[in-house]
Each structure stands twice: as structure tokens, then as C-alpha cells.
Amino acid sequence: MPKLLVTGQNGFVGQHLLAHLATHRSEWQPVTATSYDLLDANSLDTWVSATRPDAVIHLAGQTFVPEAFRNPTHTFQTNLLGTLNLLQALKRNGFHGAFLYVSSGDIYGQVATELLPIDESLLPRPRNPYAVSKLAAENLCLQWSFTEPDWRILIARPFNHIGPGQAGSFLLPDMANQLIRVQKGLQPPQLLVGDVDVSRDFLDVRDVVRAYLDLLASGQSGEIYNVCSSVERNIRELIMQMADLAKVGITLEQHPDRLRKAEQRRVVGNCAKLRAQTGWQPEITIMSSLRDVLQDWEKRNS
16 A cells, blocks of 8 residues: 655644544545654654655645744744755655645735635735745745656645634634633633634535545646635624534624734635546535534633
């Protein structure tokens, strides 16, 4: 069975990817993570030489936008130079397989309403150091696709994720946590929110990992793919749908500490290219995702 090396195995997406491989019929055998550091070439050489992977999904990186503003140098070192270190370690160890770089839909920046839905042909205009670092790493990977023609190098641009196991610092898990606390009588029936009158494109993390595996199977080298639902959803409406699922009556209270006016009012992607070239399509409904997130936070609060 061919070996799949996954960086960032302990992260939100990485854990779901490994769980999918463990519970679904798959052609891939995941490589067990050892101690490695993207900024330490020797540790990467040790990992790659010991495992000899046939394919790679590169998830690891510095992904927190506020941290990218606080420490852009570390963000660039991890996301750009870390990716270069990994590519070079693979080359030194005779790699000739598929390499999927997981970028971000954040690289598109602020997009005018008339240009929605966002497709891969839209010129990126990143507006924070994190997005700049991801776009730079994309270009690095594309360069390698030209100079290493016997590799298959693909780029995924995922939009917003949702699903059980996501950190409470993200908006919908935060709302789920507050709803469960209301349900248990641990806080009054007011949810503290920021700017919720915006729309985003949410895709269940389990559909995300299936998209990555489908890209490994049939994506084209040197190509970029949006990974999204292609459905625009209003944040306020999603919160109220979760409240209905939790069977609690609540009001939303904007809190000054959370009120950071979103520059981008509407976001929706176009995943037609991913669907056409791989046959992938979302399977998990938004209501199932919201229900699973609530159940996850019910367990965490028990």
C-alpha cells in the first residue's frame, strides 16, 4: 500500500484526515508522525528517509492571522521556508510522487461583490501577512512543478471549515460553546458576538479531507483548486439555526472586544474546477455539521 505523509497531523484537519483513512477504505497508508520541525532540515531528512512516502499532504503551518501580524517573520519562516525545507528534504530522499500544498482562500483578499463567486482565475490580493506567506508558498510549489516534472504538485485553496474538534477561538465553535453553556444554565441566554451580519462559504472538514484525497488521486499537476461548498451562508442565520438545534432561546449581543468590522462582507467560492476534474462533491449538510459541532461542545462541557 502506498505511503502518505501528512504534515500537521495533530491539527484540526490533520486529525480528521487520519480518522478518515482509518475508518474508510483507502489506497493510502498514513505515515506515523515523528518529531520534526519544518525549520530544521535534519529532522525533515530523518522523517522522510525513514518513511519514503509516495505522496504528501502539507497541512502544517502558522495559520492564526493575528499571530501573523504580531510576528510576520516567524509566519514567513514557517509557511514559506518550512515548505521549501520539506520540498528539498523530499528531493534529497528520492521522492517522485504527488505533493498537495494546502493554501488558503484568504489569499484572494477583498473581493468585489460583482466578482463573486470566487474562482481560481481571480488575481490574488492578500491583505495580511498570513495570506501573503501562503501565496508565496503557492508560487514556490508552482515553480517546483516546472523544475521537477516527474512530481505531481497540486495546490488547494480551502475556504472556511466547520466540524467537530475545531478550536473554540473560531466563531461557530465559540457560538456552540456558548449555546451549551446557556443550555446548562452556566450563562444567561445572550450570546456575545462580533460582526455577524456577514456571509461566508462553509464546508464540513470531513468533506474537505475527501477533497484533498480526491485531488491526490486525480488532480492535475501545476493546477490550483478551490475547496469550498459554493454556498453563501449568513453568519447570524447559522447561529440562530444552531440555537434552534440546541432548543434554547437566545439573543445576540455585540461585545466591543469582539467587534472587528469585517472588510469582506460576502464570501462565496466556486468549486466547479474541483468537481469537474475529480468528481468530488460535498456530502455533509450544513445542519449535520452544526449538530455535530454542538454535540462536540456538549461533550467538552460535560
